[in-house]
Amino acid sequence: MTNELYIYLSILTPLIAFFITPLSSSNPNLRDSLGPIGGIITFYSSLNIASLYLDGEVLSFTFFQISETLSISFKITGLGVIFGLVASGLWILASIYTIGYMRGNKEKNQTRFFTFYSIAIFAAICIAYSGNLLTLFIFYEVLTFSTYPLVAHKQNEEARRAGRIYMGILVGTSIVFLLPAIIIVWVLTGSLDFSTNGILKGNISNEYVPFLLALFAFGIGKAALMPFHKWLPAAMVAPTPVSALLHAVAVVKAGVFSMLVVITYVFGIDFLTETNGAVWLIWISSITLLLSSCIAITKDDLKARLAYSTISQLSYIVLGGAIATNIAVQGAAIHIVMHAVGKITLFFAAGAIYVATHLSKISDLNGMGKSMPLTFMAFFIGSLSIIGVPPMGGSWSKFYLMLGSVEKDYLLVIYILAISTLLNVYYLLEIPAKAFFQQKRTNIQVTKHPLTVYPTFFAAILTIILFIYIEPLKDITNLIFGN
Amino acid sequence: MMPFIIKNLPILIVITPLMFSLIVAVLNNNRLAWTLSTFASFLTMIFTILLCFEVSYKSNISYYLGNWPPPLGIEYVIDRISIIPIMIVSVIGLIATLFAHNFFTLEIDEKLVSKTYSLWLLTIAGLIGLITTADAFNLFVFLEISSLSAVALVALGSKVDRKALVAGYNYLILGAVGATFYVIGVGLLYGVTGTLNMGDLAQKIPALGLNKSVIVAFTFMMLGIMVKAAVFPLHIWLPNAYAYAPSPVSVLLAATATKVSIYIIVRISYTIFGSSYEIYSFESLRYILLYLAILAMFAGTIMAIFEKDVKKLLAHSSVAQIGYIVLGISLATSPGIASSFIHLINHALIKAGLFMSIVAMGYYTLKRIDVKTIAGLGRQLPITFFSFVICALSLAGLPLTVGFISKLYLIKAAYMSEGIWLPFLILVSSALSLIYIWKLIEGLWYNEKSLKIEKIKELPEIYLPLLVITFLNVYFGIDAGLIIDNSFIASDALMSGIK
């Protein structure tokens, strides 16, 4: 029972922060400190959950039994542990950074911002620890809606349009595709609970597997599979901390996490391998992966470029799931972590640059490296991690994905990963290179806020640390398929 | 005293509002009228709750009016099925009554307010009577009571907008046509079977076999009620009636009137004609209903998307939602009917909440609100806005709200009997409904005021009922067991009658 306390703790902490934040609006210091404190508590309990999980303890509890086969319940799974750790751990970092950003940028409506920020984290944690598809879906939607006020934070016409695209695609796909998919599973198996070997085997005839998987894959719009990827660039009108934590970590990771969960715990990778149900997904995700990289090259807006890069990276994870071997799924799970840390570094850096100089175009960044060396250094390291260069964490996941695709004899996938790496190099390294090695064109006032710079740098260091301390992560991913 | 009450509960729930409506009609004090009406609806609700307990272990209460046994006298039947709409009517009735006071004083001539309350209670009484009665002709009587009083209520909106008169007139004509059709059907049946009691009818009809007049009777009765229930192509009266009626009337009608009519459809098709299910080839009716429901889903939604007046928009959305409910019925399976019961309840909660928040906004701004004037209101009225958002999301079927539960079960039922295409259509239409919902939420939230309003203070007597409804929307979205279980019990009971 005491062990289950950690689940309560990690879920309730952001929720409590959500309730306290509006009450403390008159005291900005108190309000802003709720984030880091909550983050630390959540992260601490997530760590405990992880260690308990590694010890082989199965934690679960049912929050509410709606009907016999329908319940809101939580259960710790290997994938969930990873996602929970990522979301809560980066929350600490992001909340510190957010303070710097919001204050440095003198944003309005800060209380509302922080309020919805914590509810979004709450939803993400709930997704991580959800024990069945229904719970997953519920908090998936909560996450969508709680991030809307953040996306539309600026409240101008641009934000409004972006908000519409955001809601339209995310809610639309989830209602039109995901919900029926869940219900089909429910009807077929009579259960929505996750199981380590999948629940569909024997309950569905083989030729319908790809179809059902398609409903899931396109229904989970947060995984940003083409053609439902537009929301991610649109959401970039949000303040950068939102893009950093939510659109690089919580929201999109919730999407790919759901994909992985569906593939492993609902379909079961053995079943997918047997039926060849996920082969089409490999190609769709590969196409997404390449196309979005190509689009990223054409973008001059820093955040838009990062957004397309995110789309491409998300496809790595979906790809890992689609290959559906043990090692590929592990690689995908590791990539959730690695990409989260890497991309948050990049977004932090972008935000820090924006706070300091109010520049958002890449072509304006020439020579800025002299004024903001730490930030651009961090950006460089983060880029390397995304590209997958050792000794940054991103190289592990790429390695695993490649191993997975070799195992299944998808040589083409290896080449696609390689080409994507080249494209990554091209569009990510351009930014630090411009900053360090091009001449400054105009005189730009630089007013840095320290709370934006140091978290950025710390996140960059984290990518290297993750390269070295890969073992614990590997231990967890080993348990994805049960002990 | 208590045993007497309990014995007579089935009639008490009808007679209480009826009696009070007579009392209220002669009062001059508006506030007193409101208090009495509230008391009456409160009493009705208490009785309903008592009735619930009664039904839960007796499962079927048969009450003979004036102790005349069925074939001759009028029988009232309360069972696990009918208790659901009764509950809806009495609960929503109470909340709407609580909510109504400010609006009636504002929107209606002072002299007419107490009369309005009288009509109001009469409507409630009529609606409850419609549900409880097990006599086909008595049903017609209540049908007339409820629709005539509702028409009058709608027409009272003329102080605010003259169009209410036309809307009321329209409603009257179509309501009369519907009722007439119904009574023609009843007459035909009586001619063939010689009885008006539903139970008797159900027993006698199968023996008649392929009798032309039974078919015609069935058709007339169904069509008559379908007009009342505003099933798709017969919905023309609804948007205007809802839109131009005084605000509380919109709430009451939107939440209850059509639901009760749908309940009657269920009764007619499953109880009266249910045992002759195969003879009358319910299959073909089923498909007609199914396609009409799909059309309703899309037509209602699309009309709502293009609509600018908010109340009318909600009314169009009601058309679509009625489509969902009818869809569930048309599946003719136990899960299907259960899902339509679930949605019956949930939609009542949703629509009540939506109409209440919208008319509240109209009240504060003293204006009919449309998509343009709505801008920025959400920031002025945080509580109302909050309730509106919750109910709107519930309408769209988002998780943790009742709308989700009903959608879940509806889709499950649809998938189980029709395969994937039907859920897909349902979901597409509900995704489309997001468009108009989002239009409203976005408009309310964005800060581009088009109305020049002083700072508004929200009134507790308006927002408290609203919050109750909102709370119910969320509560039953999580603790949905009560609704789901009862709906399934009801649908199982109905289907067992067929077999």
Place this chain on the structure above:
Amino acid sequence: MINSFPPGFIMFIGAFLIPFLPKLGRQVYMIFLVLLSSFSLFNGFGTHLTINVLDYNFIINHSDNLSLPFAIVFHIAAFITIIFGSHKDDWKENIAVISYAGAAIAALHAGDLFTLFLWWEATAFTSVFLILGGNTTRAYRAAFRYIVIQVCSGMFLLAGAVLFLYSNGNALLGQMSIDDTSGLLIFLAFGIKAAFPFLNGWLQDTYPEASEVGTVALSSFTTKLAIYALARSFAGTDILIYIGALMTFFPIFFAVIENDLRRVLAYSLNNQLGFMVVAVGIGTELAINGAVAHAFAHIIYKGLLFMSMGAVLYRVGTCKASELGGLFKYMPITAVCSIIGAISISAFPLFSGFVAKSLIMSSLGYEGLSFIYFMLLFASAGVLHHSGIKIPFFAFFAHESGHKPKEAPLNMIIAMVIGSVLCILIGIFPSIFYQILPYSVEYQPYDFSHVLSQLQLLTFAAFAFICLWHFKIYPPELNSTVLNSDWFYRRMFPAVISNIVDGLKILNEKFSVNCFKGFNTIKNFFHDIMFENKVIDREAGFDTQIVLQIFGIIVFILIFIHLK
């Protein structure tokens, strides 16, 4: 503990302290790092460090007779480069140089493919800053092309390694075959870095764009690392002989017509790599020795030539043959060093090139590959032409250019002198030099016929040049760009892609316009029906609607009744 890390590792890690050091301390610190690193060379052969991560053994430090000579010369090159660059106050370049050298040295000690990949990528990502350090827009663009190509090589390596691991169960860096996919991929990865024909564009494209120091560093490590890798994994692969022969052959002509002297050197570098590749392809002990010896000598004399050109660039600001000339008067020491480098590369007896190249030529002779032999002989004459004569001649002699620069700075001169001395020492004492080669082979380069043939060949080639120049047949150097294999990805692919994209854009525009039109029509249609209500006039509409409605109901009734 520190000893078990591969040499170079300390340089790589230590590089990141540089920004925090004062300017004066940096150079000393860097040299200190190189010395510290070189101590690890005395560890002896064998595997010194493996790390097990995720059930995979990374053989981090493995040294043997093949890696040792490369490691030695890399250290020397790093040392010379640091001295050569010490006049500059540029921490970014310092980091790049030292970490690049460190990564290259560490790569030599990788015992498995994944460790190799690690350092392979590291050399790419550190060296790109050397090119960016050119600080021109051209350099900036070139750097991007460079890094993409290098990472491409890395990706081939990774893909190959993954395949290799999967099919063999291990990824030890050993003899491989190009017959299976993994081997082929790895071969291509090495081939890109070794600037095989048609994969060579990046070399001539980017090296001349770096700063004067950067080019020296670049010329030393990347390509020789590739030669090392080829020697390790593909020794004796026949196709390498032909590839190598082509490599020696083609760049000669380009070098002749190229104007930028550093680019001429880059072509020459390519040509020299050809000799090594041929040797690796032969794969006998003598040939491998030749390849290693040639790489060793080549790093030093090519470094020397690049340094002299760097000094000229530093003082004059340009390296174009058409704008240079007559600098001998002003930069005599540089000129002498340059000439020593030129003589070395041309393989005159008593200079390092001769003792190295003889090994390769002899091994060709032993194997009886006459055609290749004469191709290489031809190339040797070419080397003399473009590196031996063209470089010093156009820079320091020819016609007066009008530039009157100062002599190169002291640190450059020191670096160049060290290089020159090494060239001569190797040339004079070949037997000592031969001792560090992988295999102990008895070989005597200095015999009568050998020396005489070489001298005849070279002097007559030189004489031909003199004749051409004297009779004014030799054309003037022109400002120009010479197309190379980089044209494919700099011109052809972009053009093709932009054409396709333009086409798609037009298509898309047309499509979306039509879609929009269609959508509007539908929207208007609905709008008309529902609001404008063309069918039923709205204001007077209620009654007519009712009539319609009732009519509808009756129709329904009829339908219902006739349903059966």
Place this chain on the structure above:
Amino acid sequence: MILLKLIKKFGKINSIVLFICILLLLLEFVGHRHGEFKIEEFLFFPALFGYISCIVIFKVGVALRSIFMRDEDYYD
């Protein structure tokens, strides 16, 4: 005398080179020069090979100019 004239006409360094060339040709007769292949042992073979290759390289290079040479800022 003829020698001096030649030096004057041909330049000092060039003349030295010419002299060395002649010397090297003469050395051919001092000892037996053997090569890796038979053809190498042909009289004056390395000298001729060196001279001719150099001319060939030059000719081919000039010919290639017309194909591969572009303006200096071709890529810019």
